[in-house]
Amino acid sequence: MASYHLETYGCTANRGESRTIERRLRDGGHHPVDGPKAADVAILNTCTVVETTETNMLRRARELESETADLVVTGCMALAQGEEFADLDATVCGWDEVPEVVLNGECPTVTPGTEPILDGVIGILPIARGCMSDCSYCITKHATGKIDSPPVEENVEKARALVHAGAKEIRITGQDTGVYGWDDGERKLHELLNRICAIDGDFRVRVGMANPKGVHGIREELAEVFAENEKLYNFLHAPVQSGSDDVLGEMRRQHQVREFREVVKTFDDHLDHWTLATDFITGFPTESDADHEESMELLRETQPERINVTRFSKRPGTDAADMKGLGGTIKKERSKAMSDLKMDVVGAAYESMVGERHEVLVVEPGTGESVKCYDEAYRQIIIQDAPEHGVAPGDFVEVEITSQNTVYAFGEPV
Structure with a gap:
């Protein structure tokens, strides 16, 4: 860490x-x-x-x-x-x-344990600890170990307690949510999500980071669960990290680019309005100019609406720390090129929403008298002058998208 x-x-x-x-x-x-x-x-x-x-x-x-x-x-x-x-x-x-x-592209440790946390109207539910990956650049695995999944019923009860305590948004978290249940021989994320969405109450559910390899094996089942449950944000965070299979191999990422593309296509087939979030690490020690261009092309092709671009940096005790690194100038140039492309892609996604109407959940206060909201695809919408409109965290509001500011949009209650 x-x-x-x-x-x-x-x-x-x-x-x-x-x-x-x-x-x-x-x-x-x-x-x-x-x-x-x-x-x-x-x-x-x-x-x-x-x-x-x-x-x-x-x-x-x-x-x-x-x-x-x-x-x-x-x-x-x-x-x-x-x-x-x-x-x-x-x-x-x-x-x-x-x-x-x-x-730095590592799996999140998220919370000290696996106990749920209520923060305002946001309920944070860690469904497991650990992951099944062995990424060469990641130090988190030394702290969290392999996946340890509590039973589905135990997590459902924790989610129910959060809803009863006032949670309007439940954030499913973990080092890799896609491999939940793998330690018991069967991936169960889709089953868990179905069960949580069946809890009585008005709330939404956001699924946290799931590596492409774990999602790939249950992509059809998972996409169907998203399509069938309005409580689920149509949002998937699947960090690809590189568009080059050679670099992914050196990273020991377990998935290939083909599998990431297949996950994206499956969700495209099942969902109309959804958000793909992904991560890219630029300047990995073995990344060539051609590898970098493959990452750029994958970004252009898949058009993720949320993109985290991280310049590679060495973490002590990891295998990648012993690799001969690229120069800072190269990493900086590649990071800037990808970040510029990212802003074009994300800006276009939010610009396409202007004039549309969406139901949003007000989640937390913003700057001044504004509030931060999320639509059904977990795209961030800002409502300004919230007290004037009588909206507060926990409210569901229909808004018309009036404008955008690259990484979020502005909505007017209707």
Whole structure:
């Protein structure tokens, strides 16, 4: 797990975003340290109110770049003027993307145990611990071990308790949800989801990260469960990590690109409006120019609406840490190229929604008087001036999509 140093500048809203980032990092098993020099990664949450502030942000970013192994720049300046950080060896991203970037493509540890957590109207339900993978770059497996799946009925009861406690959104989490039940000889994620969706109440269910190999063997059953249950967000997070089978082999990812494509096609066949989320690691030590282009082509072909792009960085104690790495310039160029393509793909997905009507679940407060919501495909919709519209976390609201801002849309209640 990574150690991190987080610095926050600007308004109360920015500080709130940092608290959310820290909560997700701690839930992922990461821990804060005293100062950037002791950290695996430094996170700079920026402000961009006036020119002097911008100058200070750039200066501080350069200082942090020289003091830590990896730098992540987020916040208002990163979103509005990300090009200002182009000469830095840093990952520039939105607030919501920071935890995934810090994970470095590894399986999330998610929570200290497998007990459910209620956070506002969000119920977090870890369904198992561990995974069946042996990725060459991942340090998490040393902490979590192989998959250990509690019985379906036990997880259903935990989900029912969350609903009775007021959860409106249940987030199914785990290091690899797709292999739930594999330790008992049979993958049971589709069975578990069916059972949870049968619980009485008005709520939605989001399935957390599931590696392509685990999903591939139950792709038909899983897609049918999604199609049959309105409570399930039509959302699948299947991290492919590379479009090159050669690189996937060196990563020991277990799946091949063909299997990822087959998973995507199966969900395309069963669902009209759904969101594919995936991850790519750029600059893996054995990645050639041709390998990188295969990843770019896979992104263009599959058009995921959520994409986490991570520059490879070595984790101590992993096999990949002993490989001769690529230069920082190469990794930076490939990361930028993929990040630029990502913004085009994601922006197009949200732009296509403008003018449509969707039922959304209000999940949590946003900036100022706005609220964050998710539609049936787990696409993020912002409702501004929420008190004026009388909406609050936990409400289901029909909205018309009025505009978009690349990685989310704005909705007006109707």
